[in-house]
Amino acid sequence: MPLIKLGVEGKTRFSRGDTFLHNVISGNHSMRVLPAAIIGVAILLASTIWVFVPMLLQEEEFFDGPAIDSGARIEIEMLNQQVEDLRERVDTLTQEVARVSARAAAGNRQVFQAPDVDDSQPFRQSGPNDIIDAYAQVVLIADRRNVNEGLTIAGSRWLGNTFGLPRQDLDQTCREMTNQRLASKLRTQNVGPIKVRMLQPAIDSLTRVFEKVRATDPDLYARISTAGSLCVRAIRGTTNRASTHSYGLAVDLNIDGKLDTLGDGKTQLGLTILADFFKEEGWVWGASWRREDSMHFEVSRQKLEQWVRDGVL
Template identity: 25%
Template sequence: MKRFFFFILIFHNAFSQEIPLNVQKLIKAYPDQIVDYKDNKIIFSDKSSLIYDDFKNKTNQELLDNPDIEDQFKFVYNKADKNLIPKEDAGRIRNEAFFKKIYGNSKSEVESKMTEIIWCPKLANQKVKVTTVNGIDKIVKKLSAELDNNPEFKKYINVIGGTFNWRKISGTNRLSMHSYGMTIDINVKNSNYWQWDCKCKNEEVTLSYRNQIPLKLVSIFEKYGFIWGGNWKHYDTMHFEYRPELLL
């Protein structure tokens, strides 16, 4: 009987330490920073850790304002589809402490990891700053090279709306993903943003989805690990951010 309970205990301990699927995705997406998972904590390469799941039920606003890392996977990101009108905000829920661990805890720390590249030399020839963390600068160069071979995209990509900018999201106290140097806004003149269209900042407003960006262009960004703000109910169609864990 003692042996039976001994094996039950071993099984329970092994099961309790099983790495959740979404944590496995994070480890795969950020291999230089995330090295392990133990006791409901994400373990980073510097031996620090963050709680993965706080086990709290949250309203939509609480998910935006105070998410844990597990909440970032609350909604499934669907790749660009002409027949799909987004009903959720997959990727818009972000744990600020997590991204500060990945990219830098302050403006100066993020800037110390930045480099300058030429965006689309043929169609735009614009200098932009991006982070070198996880080789994102190299990924953006490959993305840029592929887009540069599609002249039909010129009016969408020839003027970058923004990359690195340490700031808060308009109307909130949340740090923008532009603060980390892994986000690209393409030409704002051919884009739609829910706050512009409703002329408000009310998260509960009823929205009529709008988009002008070709989905072929979006699919190229997704190929390189960038999610698209046009796939959000609260749409931001100029916006692309490097979130490979949501595409795995």
């Protein structure tokens, strides 16, 4: 029975040393910065223990006689001494890791230390702001045929069948709206950064668009200009068809008052950003048309059908 106690005690003492070794080597996040040579030493020592301990702790040897009992005790004590030696080495390595980490942290502070700033002085831009100044930059419209995916235009035929013509005697000159159903909802109003004359539901919708733009990108919001909204006249080449502009359901926008070139497949960068806000609100962007008109934004058919169902038009 004393033989069994020696075996259990030896196993317990080794298990504690092994647990300590595992926690130090595997659990210390500082080891990430340890040089490769130091890591190799630790792994070599751990491997030695894992190889020889099973040979020393085989239970059948403990029951072979008194001589094996004494030998086991000696081997276990020697192993414990090795574990203590390893613990000291690991402590030394841990201290080395701490020194390396401290040097690395000090180096990072020197590299990334922010300069002193005099908060009493107002900020002044020392040169052009590349982001803000890019809003008016002309760029190609990426995948422009699909920018209105999920939305469709109302079209002059649908508009005429649903609301009637905005006025009966259409020509190429912009005139007043005489359609009473629509004219009663016509308003002139400041909407965000621009002033428009449109139907009230369209003004309300446009207000939501600009409010989101203002909250998200105030620099872009401040540079939005308009090239017009309501213009009651016939579509060129026709005498009885009217566009969404004639119904007070469209607006032309630009950045900094610079007009876009019609039909070149390009637009101002700021308009490509605005297009996302308009699409979310249910407006169609004229960039997708065969003859690209990227300044043009109009209420989609889906949105108009909803307004009709809701009784606002």
